[in-house]
């Protein structure tokens with residue numbers, strides 16, 4: 001089910017607000033930036049806003065430049081992009097500018113909302129997506145039925161938040177305006193609540209008069225944050241520590257390092273260290289720390305091989321020891337092969353309990369090096 005390319009566009013104050021709480025719309029962008037937005041609008045098949053923005057701002061959502069409209073028509077497109085809104089309630093003002101300017105309009109809504117839209121005599125196509133509004137179905141419908149390949153989303157925060165959180169946004173164009181709002185009751189770009197995708201990737205930063213346009217590529221939620229230079233350093237060390245393991249034909253050679261959030265090394269370990277013939281690397285490292293160490297919950301365990309989920313040598317596998325220690329993040333180089341146990345899914349076990357697990361396969365060869373005789 002293909003979706004359109006989804007481009008989120010917004011302007012925020014220096015303190016991160018989309019608007020203030022006065023009835024008039026707060027102008028955040030500069031003149032030149034409004035013209036840039038006009039150009040982006042001219043480049044898309046459809047523009048979407050939430051019902052809240054129609055109520056708050058009563059926007060027209062047009063391509064204002066006659067030259068850009070003419071260019072669209074010359075390319076065989078309608079002069080104006082399709083205008084799209086979403087409303088669960090269907091409670092929309094039939095007199096709003098949105099319905100009476102520009103080209104075609106569509107309202108994505110719920111079954112109940114669609115009845116309301118029709119009863120109000122709203123001048124738009126009402127598409128009911130079921131008892132609840134489902135963004136994937138909405139995007140599918142836009143793509144398959146409306147032929148939309150490129151969608152611009154102009155807010156508000158409720159809409160942006162859902163598309164980012166559900167991993168449906170391909171790009172965020174965020175303009176930072178040099179003013180403060182300072183009113184905690186004002187609407188924000190994102191939230192409340194968190195974002196599972198970690199850090200976004202900055203693609204471009206551009207000054208436009210007195211505002212700055214930043215273009216970001218969101219990361220897919222669940223994909224986790226990108227590795228940092230520190231992650232690479234510590235994982236490389238964990239792989240190097242595996243070379244210190246006494247050789248074995250019945251167990252892997254693994255290295256592990258536990259690092260605090262501030263970058264302090266807390267402990268390191270390797271398999272079969274200090275004369276213990278069965279101890280695992282993560283187990284050896286954790287054993288060197290006080291279980292009540294307050295740095296553990298925000299620490300990272302770097303391990304050349306993913307923490308084991310099952311083992312015959314001791315009752316508790318390393319994934320369990322990491323969970324018991326309350327460590328929230330693991331970075332590893334190599335998924336455990338079926339050499340000694342089958343379905344050794346330590347990563348799955350950790351992730352299912354909320355641990356952030358990052359696999360850096362570019363270190364897999366290093367992790368395998370002291371284990372080639374077992375593979």
Ligand SMILES: NC(=O)c1ccc[n+]([C@@H]2O[C@H](COP(=O)([O-])OP(=O)(O)OC[C@H]3O[C@@H](n4cnc5c(N)ncnc54)[C@H](OP(=O)(O)O)[C@@H]3O)[C@@H](O)[C@H]2O)c1
Nearest residue numbers: 010011019050051052053087088089133155156157158159
């Ligand atoms: N600075 C900027 O770039 C910018 C851009 C746009 C907007 N804004 C500001 O943002 C504010 C409005 O933002 P907002 O977050 O309140 O409104 P919004 O995101 O524009 O719209 C929210 C509404 O959309 C509908 N909706 C969204 N997701 C839904 C879902 N999953 N299921 C059912 N309905 C859904 C609901 O409509 P119903 O209530 O009808 O059910 C909901 O109330 C305004 O102050 C505006 O000025 C600023």
Ligand SMILES: [Zn+2]
Nearest residue numbers: 280307308318
């Ligand atoms: Zn283990």
